[in-house]
Amino acid sequence: MNMVNEQVEQWGVFELSLEGPDQGNPYRDCPLQAAFRFGGREVKTAGFYDGGGTYRIRFMPDRQGEWRFETSSPVPELDGISGSFVCTPPSAGNHGPVRVMDEYRFAHEDGTVFHPFGTTCYAWIHLNQGMQEKTLQTLADNGFNKLRMCVFPKHYAFNSEEPDSFPFARREDDGFDHTRFDPAFFAKLERRILDLQKLGIEADLILFHPYDKGHWGFDRMDAEVDDSYLSYVLARLSAFRNVWWSLANEYDFMEEKKPADWDRLFRIVQEEDPYGHPRSIHNGTRMYDHGSVRFYDHAKPWVTHLSVQHWDVTLPPIWRREYHKPIVIDECCYEGNLPQRWGNITAEEMTRRFWESIVRGAYCTHGETYTHPDNEIWWAKGGRLYGQSPERIAFLKSILEEAPAGYKPIPGIYDVPTIGVEDEYYLQYFGVHRPSYREIPLPEDAEFTAEIIDTWEMTITKLDHTLRGRSRLQLPDQLYTAVRIQRVR
Amino acid sequence: MNMVNEQVEQWGVFELSLEGPDQGNPYRDCPLQAAFRFGGREVKTAGFYDGGGTYRIRFMPDRQGEWRFETSSPVPELDGISGSFVCTPPSAGNHGPVRVMDEYRFAHEDGTVFHPFGTTCYAWIHLNQGMQEKTLQTLADNGFNKLRMCVFPKHYAFNSEEPDSFPFARREDDGFDHTRFDPAFFAKLERRILDLQKLGIEADLILFHPYDKGHWGFDRMDAEVDDSYLSYVLARLSAFRNVWWSLANEYDFMEEKKPADWDRLFRIVQEEDPYGHPRSIHNGTRMYDHGSVRFYDHAKPWVTHLSVQHWDVTLPPIWRREYHKPIVIDECCYEGNLPQRWGNITAEEMTRRFWESIVRGAYCTHGETYTHPDNEIWWAKGGRLYGQSPERIAFLKSILEEAPAGYKPIPGIYDVPTIGVEDEYYLQYFGVHRPSYREIPLPEDAEFTAEIIDTWEMTITKLDHTLRGRSRLQLPDQLYTAVRIQRVR
Known part of the structure; x- marks a missing residue:
């Protein structure tokens, strides 16, 4: 048995390699699996033959702490092998699957x-x-x-x-x-x-x-x-x-x-x-x-x-x-x-x-x-x-x-495809449409910034005043414009 | 009875005006219709009240020659009035309905x-x-x-x-x-x-x-x-x-x-x-x-x-x-x-x-x-x-x-929406697509002209050579291009 790693970060790959038969056709004839246990929980996963008499089992742990495992196979050399490894915190940039x-x-x-x-x-x-x-x-x-x-x-x-x-x-x-x-x-x-x-x-x-x-x-x-x-x-x-x-x-x-x-x-x-x-x-x-x-x-x-x-x-x-x-x-x-x-x-x-x-x-x-x-x-x-x-x-x-995580399509009153969170955040896109202005029904009791986005030139132009209540927004006479409106208070 | 016109061109309007009751509500109470006859054929049409005691019946004849008509109405003054008119050839630009x-x-x-x-x-x-x-x-x-x-x-x-x-x-x-x-x-x-x-x-x-x-x-x-x-x-x-x-x-x-x-x-x-x-x-x-x-x-x-x-x-x-x-x-x-x-x-x-x-x-x-x-x-x-x-x-x-009258959509092999008549005429439009070239499977036993149409600039550029069999057509790298291909021999 060879544990490629005794410590594995969360959502990293723990790999166990085993030596076994290399005669006949092990791909077909030598099945192998392992049960991985964390407390009372058990996850089963299949191993595979990697050529040259080497068999491997890979496992992605999803909880930090000690994991135990045990193999099973009709091939005696691959059967009943057990051990453990420690799952450590994920490294930067690893957010899991x-x-x-x-x-x-x-x-x-x-x-x-x-x-x-x-x-x-x-x-x-x-x-x-x-x-x-x-x-x-x-x-x-x-x-x-x-x-x-x-x-x-x-x-x-x-x-x-x-x-x-x-x-x-x-x-x-x-x-x-x-x-x-x-x-x-x-x-x-x-x-x-x-x-x-x-x-x-x-x-x-x-x-x-x-x-x-x-x-x-x-x-x-x-x-x-x-x-x-x-x-x-x-x-x-x-x-x-x-x-x-x-x-x-x-x-x-x-x-x-x-x-x-x-x-x-x-x-x-x-x-x-x-x-x-x-x-x-x-x-x-x-x-x-x-x-x-x-x-x-x-x-x-x-x-x-x-x-x-x-x-x-x-x-x-x-x-x-x-x-x-x-x-x-x-x-x-x-x-x-x-x-x-x-x-x-x-x-x-x-x-x-x-x-x-x-x-x-x-x-x-x-x-x-x-x-x-x-x-x-x-x-x-x-x-x-x-x-x-x-x-x-x-x-x-x-x-x-930068949009709020829970944004959704906002249907109905906006007449243009829009995602956002009602009364908080709106992102609208006009595509081949180019209205010269828009009336936007914003709540009276809040204040919003508005930005005109030129999606082709990649510019964001912020309006120098905030919006409140039903607001009229002047828009440029051009293709591929978007508007972002965000509540500030 | 007053026939506004005694001769009417084919698909023109023959109008008969009649005087009748102007009391009560003639719109509701004085129905009127007429049968127009051309040989053994009969077309019935309703008349209408036009105010001031005037009733009218209009008719569009679709055959040249003599048409006869007879009115019918529960209102005695409007009933049983008959006559005829002559339908003449249509004037220039009148192609009928x-x-x-x-x-x-x-x-x-x-x-x-x-x-x-x-x-x-x-x-x-x-x-x-x-x-x-x-x-x-x-x-x-x-x-x-x-x-x-x-x-x-x-x-x-x-x-x-x-x-x-x-x-x-x-x-x-x-x-x-x-x-x-x-x-x-x-x-x-x-x-x-x-x-x-x-x-x-x-x-x-x-x-x-x-x-x-x-x-x-x-x-x-x-x-x-x-x-x-x-x-x-x-x-x-x-x-x-x-x-x-x-x-x-x-x-x-x-x-x-x-x-x-x-x-x-x-x-x-x-x-x-x-x-x-x-x-x-x-x-x-x-x-x-x-x-x-x-x-x-x-x-x-x-x-x-x-x-x-x-x-x-x-x-x-x-x-x-x-x-x-x-x-x-x-x-x-x-x-x-x-x-x-x-x-x-x-x-x-x-x-x-x-x-x-x-x-x-x-x-x-x-x-x-x-x-x-x-x-x-x-x-x-x-x-x-x-x-x-x-x-x-x-x-x-x-x-x-200018397209042949019987053109139809040509599905399938052309990969781009096309109308035409197989082996004779093709009109294709690329819209937002801009292929740099196209392979066009034309018949071997015929010769075709090809024109590149800039649908925005409204220009038609004819290729200086004709096409025969499977042909490669260079296309401009731009939006809104069409191609017209016409058999010349």
Whole structure:
């Protein structure tokens, strides 16, 4: 037995490694689990085979103090091993995993509100080291705090590189052995998840996707293979606090899978992740036709939030009425100039879609698709960002982070999408509307500051007088204006 | 008997005036109708009392040659009067009334396609003469061919003038006598309908509306009063070829009326207009929430087309699948800068909404709401236009008028909303999308010209070479671009 660490901070990873059989197929034949106990509480988690006769069990403790554990396995060498470790206070910046807080939003387990402002680099871990490092540097230089990324490699327009490793071991005939995994691949993936963790970024892991079309065949494996792949991923990665589970990207484009398959896969994730990381599934859209959008039924209990693809970012109020769960529009088209419809909106439009989402109590996710001589396009490969929206998105994020934690959409009288806390705080966004003035019904017994926000120029202009009661606010004659009103006494 | 005209052009108005009782209440007590016969065909139409002992019957003949007529009435002086007139060929510019041609479009009765490019002056006939003349001059100077206008006056924000006359006669106590009409009011209305006809503009008459709130009470009359008002309007106006019937504006904001009331009123229009002018009803929207939009059931057989209010002009394909009728988005917000959300989109956005509608096989309607020192706002009062969209809308109209008459939305492979005729003609619009290039799958055995249209600058740039087979088209890196591709051989 080797405890990688005898002290683990809260929401850090405790890892136990064990030596065991390396003959036959331990991935398939040597199951292992452990029970972790804290006082009267017990959490069970699966271990996994990591190659070379090494078995590991990872655990993320959520309470400070002494945790005891004991393994169980039909393999005698792996069975009945027990011990303990001490869980210490979390280090700075560690707020624990993200949870759904209410029907609008997320929070870390320590209570810190988490506003997802994500971006998308589907295949970045499948590129060369240099590109991966460049991607991390770009992420460090920008304000994004969630990254949508695929476990399986991607074979698609502008992205046909073969990666250096795959989740499954290769067979001699160059096919894949679906009963064996490749520990080197997972070590790479885990390193990148931890790199993101250091940057304060949630890894929104896409577990299946259709961008394969049989090229490697990961989009059309047997149910048994899908299930064992998922179990292996869950055993290895669940203990990382910054992991989210995205069952699939454009799940409805995976024609080999039926709705019942997604139900089954969701339940595996729900049952085998002991920590309840966020779980969702992302739909595709065809064309520009609303009728083409087929959501998975987000009302099902194993779906924690909506991870939508839709170009119409005014729809969250409708979806919320149906599902009562937080909404992330994880694809709203990308800033860029590709020929494909999903890949050529302007920075102005991307910024507008973020604001429209936020003021409806939802979230939006960024992606960038500018043509590049070597096809280094952020949305697929990471690398560099060239667009003008990331800076504006970070500006919006800073505004939202200053909002009162309990803000909600304020319907009705304000005639314009607004979030806030009644009589305390209002954030309104006008988008393509440009009223020359607004009448705002504020309470008579309080005093408010008003600020005009130019969401494109990123300026905040404070009115030199305060407002009280029904107030008339002059507004600039321009696109993309927001207004923030805050009570001062 | 006095025949105002013994010769009438096809789709002109034949009018017969009769003298009869002027005692009691002839509006209520002296019904009158006539049968018009052309060969073996008979068309019945109602007459109406026009005050001062004069009764009139109007008729729009749709076939050239001799028409015979005979009146019938329980009033002896009005009964059994017969005669004939000759219907002559239509004069230049007279194409007859507008009909629904197929699920996409309209045509005049002579087969000329009619593409509605309308605007909105709800209360223009209720303003003073000077303003009315100014409105007509503005209409003459612009390209609009349909005008949404109310029969009843309007009492609403930016519009509180009392008109000089009303559809109903006034009582001595300043209320209205709902059993008597005001011929002077209707003469004014008819004169304006004919003024529009001379300009080639369809009068989309709004028969009821909620902008009254009990001020005059026309929004909350008894069913019996509503019905007799409608019958009177139909008897007077149906014979004008450029009339459309809009049962109501924002019908769902008229809380005093139930769905069954609208069904009943629709059927009166259907039964008492012998010519089958276009019939629809216009919904309201509340806020920015799709769920707030309540359509009247346009599948009902008396609805000829959709007259929608919606800010999301990408929805026509959905509505068409449900209703299979032509779609006019009669309110998509207005170009202007009023505080209200519906009244402050930019000219760019208004122009974009027109294009987005057109390339989905639907139509859009203009309105303008710039603040004005005297509240002379086009959408309510007419007067002058200040905006930048009318010129761009006329540009689009000229492009559409050059399109092949049988164009349809072309779904699927083009990835961008497109209308056209396969292998012959394509009109695509990119809106907020700005691809740097496009691959277009054209047939190998034909040759095409391609034009890049800057819909804002109103320029059409023709490529100096023709296209054949799968072609790559370079596009400018800018908003609001369209492409037109036409077969040349």
